[in-house]
Amino acid sequence: xxxxxxxxxxxxxxxxxxxxxxxxxxxxxxxxxxxxxxxxxxxxxxxxxxxxxxxxxxxxxxxxxxxxxxxxxxxxxxxxxxxxxxxxxxxxxxxxxxxxxxxxxxxxxxxxxxxxxxxxxxxxxxxxxxxxxxxxxxxxxxxxxxxxxxxxxxxxxxxxxxxxxxxxxxxxxxxxxxxxxxxxxxxxxxxxxxxxxxxxxxxxxxxxxxxxxxxxxxxxxxxxxxxxxxxxxxxxxxxxxxxxxxxxxxxxxxxxxxxxxxxxxxx
Amino acid sequence: xxxxxxxxxxxxxxxxxxxxxxxxxxxxxxxxxxxxxxxxxxxxxxxxxxxxxxxxxxxxxxxxxxxxxxxxxxxxxxxxxxxxxxxxxxxxxxxxxxxxxxxxxxxxxxxxxxxxxxxxxxxxxxxxxxxxxxxxxxxxxxxxxxxxxxxxxxxxxxxxxxxxxxxxxxxxxxxxxxxxxxxxxxxxxxxxxxxxxxxxxxxxxxxxxxxxxxxxxxxxxxxxxxxxxxxxxxxxxxxxxxxxxxxxxxxxxxxxxxxxxxxxxxxxxxxxxxxxxxxxxxxxxxxxxxxxxxxxxxxxxxxx
Numbered sequence: 001x002x003x004x005x006x007x008x009x010x011x012x013x014x015x016x017x018x019x020x021x022x023x024x025x026x027x028x029x030x031x032x033x034x035x036x037x038x039x040x041x042x043x044x045x046x047x048x049x050x051x052x053x054x055x056x057x058x059x060x061x062x063x064x065x066x067x068x069x070x071x072x073x074x075x076x077x078x079x080x081x082x083x084x085x086x087x088x089x090x091x092x093x094x095x096x097x098x099x100x101x102x103x104x105x106x107x108x109x110x111x112x113x114x115x116x117x118x119x120x121x122x123x124x125x126x127x128x129x130x131x132x133x134x135x136x137x138x139x140x141x142x143x144x145x146x147x148x149x150x151x152x153x154x155x156x157x158x159x160x161x162x163x164x165x166x167x168x169x170x171x172x173x174x175x176x177x178x179x180x181x182x183x184x185x186x187x188x189x190x191x192x193x194x195x196x197x198x199x200x201x202x203x204x205x206x207x208x209x210x211x212x213x214x215x216x217x218x219x220x221x222x223x224x225x226x227x228x229x230x231x232x233x234x235x236x237x238x239x240x241x242x243x244x245x246x247x248x249x250x251x252x253x254x255x256x257x258x259x260x261x262x263x264x265x266x267x
Numbered sequence: 268x269x270x271x272x273x274x275x276x277x278x279x280x281x282x283x284x285x286x287x288x289x290x291x292x293x294x295x296x297x298x299x300x301x302x303x304x305x306x307x308x309x310x311x312x313x314x315x316x317x318x319x320x321x322x323x324x325x326x327x328x329x330x331x332x333x334x335x336x337x338x339x340x341x342x343x344x345x346x347x348x349x350x351x352x353x354x355x356x357x358x359x360x361x362x363x364x365x366x367x368x369x370x371x372x373x374x375x376x377x378x379x380x381x382x383x384x385x386x387x388x389x390x391x392x393x394x395x396x397x398x399x400x401x402x403x404x405x406x407x408x409x410x411x412x413x414x415x416x417x418x419x420x421x422x423x424x425x426x427x428x429x430x431x432x433x434x435x436x437x438x439x440x441x442x443x444x445x446x447x448x449x450x451x452x453x454x455x456x457x458x459x460x461x462x463x464x465x466x467x468x469x470x471x472x473x474x475x476x477x478x479x480x481x482x483x484x485x486x487x488x489x490x491x492x493x494x495x496x497x498x499x500x501x502x503x504x505x506x507x508x509x510x511x512x513x514x515x516x517x518x519x520x521x522x523x524x525x526x527x528x529x530x531x532x533x534x535x536x537x538x539x540x541x542x543x544x545x546x547x548x549x550x551x552x553x554x555x556x557x558x559x560x561x562x563x564x565x566x567x568x569x570x571x
Contacts (some may be wrong), residue, residue, distance in 0.1 A: 055446070076451040084447045092447065094440035096506075097433070102444075105437045108430060111447045117431040147506070163448070 002029040002171055002203065007051055007061030009227075021047040023227040029171070034197055034204040034218030035234075038211065038246070044227040045207045052205075054078040065197065066169055079082070080109045083164030083202075084091065085157070092160030095149030099140060099159065102148050103129045106163035111226050121221035132162055136192060154185030158192055165196050174206040211243045223250060272531060274551045278409060280528040284521030285412040285494075286477060289470035290489060291496035291520045292423065295513070296463035298494070299501065300427070301456060302439035303350075306361030310368030311342040311464050313486035315471025317375040320382045320481045331472050336352050339509020342368060343460040351453035372483060382475075389476035412473070419466065420513050426462075427509055435459045488541055495548040496520035502555055521534060523547065 009022040019125045022044050029035060037045050046053075051058050054075035067226035070078055087091055093102050104121045107129075126144070133141040136158045148156060157177060164172060174193065194217060197204045208214050214221050221238055223231035223246075230253035233241065290312060297305040315335040322331035342364060349360035376382050395407040426432045438445050438455040445452050475481040500519025504512045530543050 053447075063346055074451070075446055076449055079447050080449045086443065091443040093439070094437045096440050097436055101436070103434055104430070105433050105444070105450070106448050108434065118426075118429045120428055120430070163444075 001031055001064075002027070002052070003062075003064040003265075004028070004052070005062045005064075007058040007063065009047060009051060009056070009058050013059075014109055021227055022051065024061070025227070025229055027222070027229060027232075029203055029205065030201055032201045033073070033220055034202075035206070035216040035220040035222050036218050037205060037207045037222045037224060038209070038214045038250075039224035043224040045224050047173060047227070048224070049084075049175055049205070049207070052171070053082055053084055054175065065225045080167075081142050081170040083169035083172040085160050085164055085172075087176040087179050089153040089157040089160065089180055092163065093148045093156050096147055098145050098147055099133070099151075100126065100129060100144040102159065103163060103166060106166050109167040129166075132166060133159075136162060146219050152185075154181050154189060157181060161189065161193060161196065165200065165202065168200050168202060170203065172202045172204045174204065176209060179209065193217075211246055213245060215216075215241055215243065223253065225250075225253065268396070275346060276528050276532065277525070278406075280524040281521055282409050282412055282477070283410075283474075284498070285409075285416050285517070285522035286470055286473045287496060287524065288416055288517040288520035289300065289419065289466045289473070290493035290514070291314070291500065291516050292419065293463040293466040294493045294497045295424070295500075295516045296435075296459055296466075296491075298497065299512075300436055300439050301459045301463075303456065303460070304361065305343075305346060305460060305463065306358055307342055307346045307364040307368065307464070308361075308467055308490040308493060309486035310365040310372065311339055311467040311486075312367055312471045312474075313372045313481075313483065313488045314338050314342055315327055315473070316469030316475040316481040316485055317372045317382070317483075318468070319472025320475040321375060321377075323380070323384050323387055323389060324514065326387055328393060328476060331476065332390065332469065335468040335472030336465040337468070339464040339466070339471075340461045341463030342468070343462070344457065346462040346464070347457040350457050356456075369483070376483065380484075381480065384476065385479065385482045389479065390473075391476060408477070416517055419469075420517065423513055424510050429553055431455075431458065485545045488544065491548055492523065492544055493520075495544060495551055496523045498548065499523055500550040502551060 002068070004025060004027045006024045006026050007022055008020075008024055011017075011019045011021055025044070025048060037048075039045050050056060052063060054070070054073060054077075057072055058177050061071070062069060065078075065081060084092075094105070099103070100121065126260065130141045130144065133144070138155055138158060140159065143151075148159065151159065157180075161177070181189060189231070190213070193206075196202070197258060204218065206217065208217075215238065219238075220232070220234035221241075222229050231249050272373065288523075290308060294308065296307070297303050315338055319331040319335040322328075322334045327334075340543040346360050346364045349355040349363065350357045355363070391408050391411065394411045395404060396408070397403070427436060434445075434450045435455045435458060436451050437448070437450060438459070445455075471481075471486070474485070496519045497516055498519070499522055500516035501512070503519065505514035507515075526547055527540070527543070530540075535543060
């Protein structure tokens with residue numbers, strides 16, 4: 001369970017560039033929740049993700065993960081329990097390392113110091129990686145010795161998804177992870193995401209600009225504006241909502257139209 | 268062999284090339300693998316040679332090797348500490364350490380600019396005295412160096428395949444991925460720089476024992492030479508697998524020394540050597556780019 005209490009973050013405090021990125025965001029995600037997050041650019045979605053991941057520490061407020069206060073836990077320690085995908089498919093993988101080596105690095109999270117730092121990727125692990133890769137249905141299991149830089153954006157993003165979930169994370173954060181892919185590939189990666197999240201019952205937060213997806217995927221939808229969560233819907237109310245309803249809600253809560261041309265009204 | 272290139276010249280070029288390849292391997296780890304410009308090389312090399320020389324003079328030529336490597340580790344640790352803990356830009360961290368090391372090196376050499384190793388054994392003389400055989404007497408230095416470098420190359424290759432080694436590679440290859448996968452970049456950078464600088468220290472120690480002397484300016488411009496060797500090696504190896512890349516770095520270093528030997532034979536004055544070095548580096552750096560441009564021009568011409 002992720003519990004965020006009144007976190008605030010202001011960038012460039014006291015200068016002309018002062019930007020209040022998060023102003024008192026509170027959010028509780030139950031185990032197994034899959035929440036989609038919508039909002040225009042600068043609404044604070046990515047800042048919220050960065051705060052949860054520990055890329056910076058909030059000015060005030062508390063972040064708890066499974067009852068443990070992680071507000072000031074360093075990023076690399078948190079990432080043992082938090083899986084993360086970025087919009088840019090190039091960001092989540094190391095291009096000059098092979099698929100197998102990338103997975104080995106991601107799999108480091110599994111060995112909490114039980115295995116020595118000088119140990120190597122064993123046969124058992126290679127077999128495990130191969131099985132996991134086969135689930136992606138992209139033929140990557142036969143290319144484990146290839147550098148990741150040779151893969152397409154979609155393949156890399158699928159691999160990143162696998163790396164983020166190879167050790168089941170307590171939360172998976174997806175920051176528009178299909179936005180840079182072509183529609184067919186995006187759908188494939190999205191289907192994979194849904195499958196993995198469902199099968200492993202992973203608690204998940206996903207930013208999307210696709211309004212259809214925002215209502216279609218997951219069981220909860222959050223809307224952000226000006227560093228606040230302005231709308232939070234789940235259950236029956238959500239299943240009855242249409243894209244138009246969502247856009248109207250946005251206009252009500254934010255007092256403005258969604259003016260982002262990247263927002264897609266349908267699939 | 269012709270008169271122009273005697274066996275002796277080739278042999279010396281190989282010997283020095285192998286010693287310098289340690290610095291190239293050091294930069295291979297910091298520059299190619301970790302993607303960090305570590306400019307403390309000059310000072311660290313001198314430190315290694317100063318420590319190596321002093322311990323050798325004290326009568327411990329074998330102990331000099333781990334001592335010099337340890338001094339390199341310390342230097343690398345400080346460079347890493349500055350950039351990981353205190354947020355100093357990596358280039359500046361290297362320059363600061365390099366500057367500070369000048370005084371430390373002088374102190375190690377008991378504040379004299381030159382130190383000579385006479386009257387005591389060196390690792391080279393110890394190995395040479397194993398056999399009276401004439402061939403062995405002539406070639407023992409080269410064989411010893413080849414064995415040391417081969418061991419180091421194997422060690423690097425083995426290490427880069429371990430969990431820690433993979434983490435270090437990932438740190439240089441994709442910072443975003445590292446942040447998302449429980450690796451502490453501060454730790455991997457520190458380990459990487461300690462290892463790379465230990466090789467620089469070792470190179471300093473070997474050159475001191477090889478020349479039976481050292482001086483405070485021995486490291487000047489060493490980073491350029493090592494970079495030249497590295498770039499030559501990387502240009503040859505391209506994007507091949509790790510063992511090939513490591514071997515090519517060593518080969519690049521030997522090739523570089525070979526070019527320098529040629530320049531020597533062509534009676535290029537020693538004052539012009541730094542310029543020759545710089546030119547070789549420039550050519551090595553330009554080569555891959557020029558190759559592409561020429562290929563493009565040829566394609567254009569073929570079309571039109």
